[in-house]
Amino acid sequence: MSGKGADWLKGMVTVHIRGGEPEELVNKALAGGLQLSSIRWTSSGLLEFELSVSDFFGLRAYLKETGCRAHVIERKGLPFLLVRAERRKLFAGGIVLFFALIFMLSSLVWSIEVQGNTKLSEDQILLAAREEGLYPMQWAFRLTDTDVLSKQLVRKLPGSTWVGVEKKGTKIIIQVVESTIPEQASLQTPRHLVASSDAVVTEIIAEAGRPVVKKNTRVKKNQILISGTIGGEEFSRTVVARGNVRGLVWYEFEVYSPLVQHVKVYTGEQKTKWFAVIGSRALQVSGFGKSSYTASETIRHEEKVSWRSWSLPIGRMKESVMETRLEDRTLTEEEARSIGILQAKADVLSKAGSDAVIRDEIVLHEKADNGKVYMKVLFEVEQSIVKEMPLVQMQGE
Incomplete structure (x- = not known):
């Protein structure tokens, strides 16, 4: 064990020497085998040094010989810690109970x-x-x-x-x-790929089957794009047509956008509540009482006790209740127009599919009336235009 560790276990005191012959006291104490350390003169002219508790009791004889008096100014080490713990049994018991509880919870x-x-x-x-x-x-x-x-x-x-x-x-x-089990391919009947709507073909890729239209061709809804019949009349056979056909499709939307919008804003007023968290339970410790806010929004932030990779199921949670209010925001006609078109674009893409791309937009008609902007907008969208049509159905027709 290091010297400092041994001194802490034995207990150390720092003393000031008053009166008599301080230098003679130090010389006799050292000659008598006492261990004195940190010997120095203070700014007030007093001699100061440190020694162990056992040596302090041995210092009395030398104090009488030299006419000096010793005043203890500092105590440190295990013996004094135990004395303080003895005086504060409830506090010490609480510390022991706390660590015992932490150990139990972490187990x-x-x-x-x-x-x-x-x-x-x-x-x-x-x-x-x-x-x-x-x-x-x-x-x-x-x-x-x-x-x-x-x-x-x-x-x-x-x-x-x-x-x-x-x-x-x-x-x-x-x-x-x-375990991974390979999926069995589902049996498919021969089919055509036909147009899902009126469009102008921009791209056609046939993986199986016979393409019957070309790029830049205008097609009608249900018109065959990739045929499931291949070969000549005598040697024809049917297949499951597969491929990708994209085309330009037009959507017409009637859009209206209000010139006054209701917007939620924060007033800056808030109330904070703190909770002690144990497992999935939370016990409120501050911020009692209901808030007087007419409208509010609550945000929770939880912190768990952790040490390195250990995370204990105890901690605290902060709950902030922030006051909100609705404010009217007046828009210009241009701002309302932009918001209306953005909303219409979102509706178009949700209808046309995730791979659709808006190529152009044309405002056919626009007017402002009764606090709203009304528009008729035509969107040109490039999207997949294929749908399946079984050959059995075609033969039935």
Whole structure:
């Protein structure tokens, strides 16, 4: 053990020497075997040094010989800490209880997270884990070894090839790898690909079947684009037509946009509430009483106690209740027009498909009346224009 550590265990005191012959006191004490350290003169002319508690009692004889008096100004070390703890039994007991509670809480399994499952449900996996003794609020030292637990879960979960169990602080992570079964291709009947709407073809790619239209051709709804019949009249056969055909489609929208909008704003007034969090429960500790706000929005922020990779299920939560109000915002006709067109574009793309692209927009008519801007807008959209039509249906016709 280092010298400082040994001194802390024995207990050290710092003293000031008054009266008598201080230099003679130091010389005799050192000659008598006492260990004095940090010997110095203070700004007020007093001699100061440090010594252990046992040496302090041995210093009395030399104080009498030299006519000096010793005044203790500082005490440090384990003996004095124990004395203070004896005087504050309730406080010391609280500290012991606190650390005991932290140890108990960190020895529990508070949450189980399942990862990697697609076909197996989370409830199915958690039920199998519970049958093996793994569930929330279980003592960690009562759990089976993770390697053994992994093998047992694989046997209980049909369709899994590997199950990993990892403990991170108070959380258990179950990683599942499921067996992959190749999907069987569904049987498809021969078909044509036809136009889903009137359009002008911009691109046609036939993967299977016979293309019957070309780029820049105007087509009608239900017109065949890629035929499922290939070959000559004598040697023709039917196939499942596949491919991609894109074209320009036109959408006409009637749009109206108000010149006055109701907007939610924050007033800057807020009320803060603090909660002590243990597991999934929260106990309010400050900010009691209802807020007087007519309208408000609540934002929660939670902090958990953590140390390195350990995360304990205790912490605190801050709840901020912020006052809001509705304000009227007056728009210019140009701003209302832009907002209306943006809304119409969103409607067009939701109708035309995720791969659609708006190529052009034309405002056919526009007027402002009764606090609103009315418009008739024509959108030119490039999108997929194919839909399937079974050959059986065509033969029936």
